[in-house]
Amino acid sequence: MSPAAPTFLVLFLEPIRRYLEDDDISEILINGPASVYIERGGKLHATDAAFASEPALRAAAANIAKSVGRTLDDAHPQLDARLPDGSRVHAVVPPLSRCGTVVAIRKFKRETLDADKLLEYGSISPDGLALLRTVVAMHKNVMVSGGTSSGKTSVLNVLSSFIAPDERVLVLEDASELQLQQEHVVSFETRKPDAHGKGGITIRDLIFSALRLRPDRLVIGEIRGGEALDLLQALNTGHAGSMSTIHANAPLECLFRLETCALLSGIDIPLAALRAQVASAVDVVVHTARLPDGSRKIVAVSEVMPLEGGNYRLRELMAWRTDRRADDGRLEGAFETKDEPTFAAQARQLGLLPGP
Ligand SMILES: Nc1ncnc2c1ncn2[C@@H]1O[C@H](COP(=O)(O)OP(=O)(O)OP(=O)(O)O)[C@@H](O)[C@H]1O
Numbered sequence: 528m529s530p531a532a533p534t535f536l537v538l539f540l541e542p543i544r545r546y547l548e549d550d551d552i553s554e555i556l557i558n559g560p561a562s563v564y565i566e567r568g569g570k571l572h573a574t575d576a577a578f579a580s581e582p583a584l585r586a587a588a589a590n591i592a593k594s595v596g597r598t599l600d601d602a603h604p605q606l607d608a609r610l611p612d613g614s615r616v617h618a619v620v621p622p623l624s625r626c627g628t629v630v631a632i633r634k635f636k637r638e639t640l641d642a643d644k645l646l647e648y649g650s651i652s653p654d655g656l657a658l659l660r661t662v663v664a665m666h667k668n669v670m671v672s673g674g675t676s677s678g679k680t681s682v683l684n685v686l687s688s689f690i691a692p693d694e695r696v697l698v699l700e701d702a703s704e705l706q707l708q709q710e711h712v713v714s715f716e717t718r719k720p721d722a723h724g725k726g727g728i729t730i731r732d733l734i735f736s737a738l739r740l741r742p743d744r745l746v747i748g749e750i751r752g753g754e755a756l757d758l759l760q761a762l763n764t765g766h767a768g769s770m771s772t773i774h775a776n777a778p779l780e781c782l783f784r785l786e787t788c789a790l791l792s793g794i795d796i797p798l799a800a801l802r803a804q805v806a807s808a809v810d811v812v813v814h815t816a817r818l819p820d821g822s823r824k825i826v827a828v829s830e831v832m833p834l835e836g837g838n839y840r841l842r843e844l845m846a847w848r849t850d851r852r853a854d855d856g857r858l859e860g861a862f863e864t865k866d867e868p869t870f871a872a873q874a875r876q877l878g879l880l881p882g883p
């Protein structure tokens with residue numbers, strides 16, 4: 528954050544300045560004035576950094592809020608903001624937080640991951656990457672699932688880079704993170720309600736507009752609520768090739784999570800009907816994980832099959848297998864190619880997959 532951060536902010540953030548300036552550190556987590564953790568190389572480390580007092584920390588957090596035109600005080604005890612340089616900040620003040628002001632800063636990485644980087648970091652195999660290219664080229668609808676900070680958005684960014692340059696892509700996000708390189712990209716961002724709770728624009732509202740703006744593809748940053756139902760309906764009415772991310776701990780859980788989110792829309796829809804919608808809307812689940820050694824990988828690619836007896840069925844196309852833990856702590860293993868996708872023959876006809 529530091530190069531673009533206003534000087535007064537840097538002043539307030541002096542105790543953590545060295546972490547803000549260190550590009551190897553991806554997150555800074557402050558749990559009250561005397562407890563600061565950092566994430567380096569995918570792993571959390573405690574530090575000896577400390578703020579002078581709780582009021583000093585709270586003032587720093589309030590100033591971050593102020594710098595982006597927001598308020599953090601007793602009446603507005605939570606802040607979710609993006610700083611001008613792209614860093615994301617979430618803060619909560621006492622008494623909601625029990626240990627003093629709590630702040631999480633996700634630093635903006637100037638360098639976004641591309642397909643080559645995923646290979647270089649061992650996050651996917653060349654075959655896995657070829658599979659994902661095929662999935663996107665064939666206009667399959669993709670959900671990227673995974674835990675917090677597992678690399679979902681980064682993978683979505685890579686998937687979106689496989690979209691052909693002549694397609695019209697509509698991007699909807701809560702906070703702009705994706706960086707699509709194509710020519711014909713139209714991006715939208717939601718808006719938080721003002722201090723009186725007015726004027727908020729949600730992903731649901733943006734989907735309403737997007738569907739009327741002739742999209743070839745919808746790319747939605749993250750599904751976390753009722754917008755899931757709008758997305759499912761859009762996908763089932765012919766917006767093939769759309770993609771999004773969702774928080775889930777396993778590929779199958781991703782589908783259940785979509786159901787739960789769709790139910791949050793408040794629209795009454797029988798579970799059986801909803802499940803049928805999910806199964807027909809989502810073609811492929813790409814599951815990401817942060818492994819115990821700190822590495823982030825695409826640990827599974829699964830195809831969503833038709834319901835069987837009202838239950839979801841997944842066909843595993845690719846999966847990471849951990850073999851052993853090396854002396855240096857790194858996990859060794861391999862990406863295994865599993866079943867062929869049901870669309871393999873068609874992909875070969877189109878020249879999108881090499882012959883058998
Ligand atoms: N394959 C990868 N290898 C190494 N680092 C990665 C990889 N993917 C993502 N990262 C880094 O991990 C952090 C989190 O990535 P990202 O924002 O994509 O995760 P996320 O799952 O979308 O997080 P959130 O749950 O907050 O939405 C970023 O700093 C990103 O640069």
Ligand SMILES: [Mg+2]
Pocket residue numbers: 679680681749772
């Ligand atoms: Mg994300």
